[in-house]
Amino acid sequence: xxxxxxxxxxxxxxxxxxxxxxxxxxxxxxxxxxxxxxxxxxxxxxxxxxxxxxxxxxxxxxxxxxxxxxxxxxxxxxxxxxxxxxxxxxxxxxxxxxxxxxxxxxxxxxxxxxxxxxxxxxxxxxxxxxxxxxxxxxxxxxxxxxxxxxxxxxxxxxxxxxxxxxxxxxxxxxxxxxxxxxxxxxxxxxxxxxxxxxxxxxxxxxxxxxxxxxxxxxxxxxxxxxxxxxxxxxxxxxxxxxxxxxxxxxxxxxxxxxxxxxxxxxxxxxxxxxxxxxxxxxxxxxxxxxxxxxxxxxxxxxxxxxxxxxxxxxxxxxxxxxxxxxxxxxxxxxxxxxxxxxxxxxxxx
Numbered sequence: 001x002x003x004x005x006x007x008x009x010x011x012x013x014x015x016x017x018x019x020x021x022x023x024x025x026x027x028x029x030x031x032x033x034x035x036x037x038x039x040x041x042x043x044x045x046x047x048x049x050x051x052x053x054x055x056x057x058x059x060x061x062x063x064x065x066x067x068x069x070x071x072x073x074x075x076x077x078x079x080x081x082x083x084x085x086x087x088x089x090x091x092x093x094x095x096x097x098x099x100x101x102x103x104x105x106x107x108x109x110x111x112x113x114x115x116x117x118x119x120x121x122x123x124x125x126x127x128x129x130x131x132x133x134x135x136x137x138x139x140x141x142x143x144x145x146x147x148x149x150x151x152x153x154x155x156x157x158x159x160x161x162x163x164x165x166x167x168x169x170x171x172x173x174x175x176x177x178x179x180x181x182x183x184x185x186x187x188x189x190x191x192x193x194x195x196x197x198x199x200x201x202x203x204x205x206x207x208x209x210x211x212x213x214x215x216x217x218x219x220x221x222x223x224x225x226x227x228x229x230x231x232x233x234x235x236x237x238x239x240x241x242x243x244x245x246x247x248x249x250x251x252x253x254x255x256x257x258x259x260x261x262x263x264x265x266x267x268x269x270x271x272x273x274x275x276x277x278x279x280x281x282x283x284x285x286x287x288x289x290x291x292x293x294x295x296x297x298x299x300x301x302x303x304x305x306x307x308x309x310x311x312x313x314x315x316x317x318x319x320x321x322x323x324x325x326x327x328x329x330x331x332x333x334x335x336x337x338x339x340x341x342x343x344x345x346x347x348x349x
Contacts, residue, residue: 001278001300006344010316010325011058012041014050015339019078025050026341029327030194031255032312033086033093036141039314040093041327042083047073047126049086049093049133053142062339063144067095070133070147070156074125081126082186085196085205085255088135091154093145096196096205097129099169100186121185128165130203130223131158131235149231157225159235167237168221175241178217181210187272193219195256197263197285201238204263204285206253209270215292216252216267218244245292248280257313257324261286264324264348265295266313277301277310279324279348299324299346307332316345323347 014026023045030044037054047067052059068077082098101121106114134150135143149155159166165173172191173182184190186209195206205219220242226234251267254277258264265280280295301310311329315322327343328335335342 001297003300003302004346005302006326007323007347008345009342010345011060011337011340011342012039012052012327013058013060013340014041014052014062015060016050016062016064017339018046022046024339026336026339027331028329029341030082030084030311030329031086031095032314032325032327033088033257034314034316034325035088035135035143036137038141038143039325040086040088040145041312042086042095044082044084044098044329045080047077047079047081047083049095049145051143051145065133065145065147067129067147071129071131071158073129074161076126079124079126081129082124083129084192084194084208087196087198087256087258089198090200091135092132092198093135094132094196094198094203095129096193097127098186098193099128099165099172100192101182101184101190103185103188121183123165125161125165128161128169129158130166130168131156153230155231155233157233157235159223159237168223171221171237171241172219175243177212177243178210178219184210187270189270192252192270195253195266197256197258199258199285204244204256206256206265208252208254208268211250211252211270214247214250216246216248216265218246218253218256220244244284246280246282247292247294249278249297251276251278254311255313257315258285259315259322263295264298264313266310266326268310274305274307274309275303277303279313279346298348301326301346303328304332306330308335321347322349 025043282295
């Protein structure tokens with residue numbers, strides 16, 4: 001397929017300044033979701049949700065929600081969560097971290113220590129996050145994320161994270177296929193969650209890695225409140241994990257979005273490469289099929305070299321047609337202006 005040119009571009013005015021020492025979110029957007037005229041974004045080096053409303057043809061009116069105000073994060077409120085997936089479902093905003101390990105980076109000032117540092121792996125507990133926050137409509141088609149109880153009693157909920165991770169992470173480590181990859185870092189074919197879709201209590205988590213036998217993977221889990229008590233703050237894993245195997249041409253999952261009963265999959269390289277980037281349509285989310293599932297490629301996306309990596313999807317209408325908003329990680333200088341970043345809109349069938 002030939003990369004499709006965007007049919008439009010939209011400016012995302014992320015003009016609320018970041019905290020001291022924090023990177024600007026416009027530089028590393030890693031997840032997106034949309035409800036009505038409101039766009040929710042997350043940057044992977046923070047622990048925040050960025051919220052924008054449609055103003056004219058662009059998204060503006062920026063405000064920020066600190067997840068540390070809603071949850072007792074195990075790594076502290078200021079430690080990055082590596083948020084890689086957002087989904088809107090049933091009046092909730094779902095959020096997932098990457099659940100990945102990190103490898104220490106070499107220091108230019110100490111080249112002889114490079115191998116020793118590379119051998120050190122770290123588990124960051126905030127990355128094991130999976131939870132949801134209530135949404136409240138503030139005006140027709142405009143929404144905010146609540147860090148406290150909603151009027152109907154709903155409150156932020158998460159899977160508890162203990163010393164060895166959440167029950168979901170423990171189940172992944174015990175899984176006969178996925179377990180060995182939990183000991184490898186992200187972007188080295190280790191476990192790396194990127195993308196979430198939700199249908200009731202069914203939660204699908206797309207994996208950038210591992211890619212096994214050239215096939216990508218989506219984990220399906222049942223996630224529900226731990227009890228029926230009003231205002232229950234904890235979620236719980238119910239039952240065993242189900243694994244969907246998909247042929248994405250050797251690529252991993254970079255984002256997931258529901259489109260009625262189908263799933264749109266943004267696919268890209270597992271490792272630190274600049275491309276290719278492709279959107280697939282998968283109809284097997286609700287209907288069993290032979291393995292592997294073979295989603296249909298519907299869009300080839302342009303990408304830069306060392307920049308402009310398609311990273312997040314959100315719905316976007318354009319001139320009465322279905323369209324997708326695509327936000328790039330590591331945006332090129334041409335996409336940045338002040339506190340804004342420019343995203344692309346692509347028509348889809």
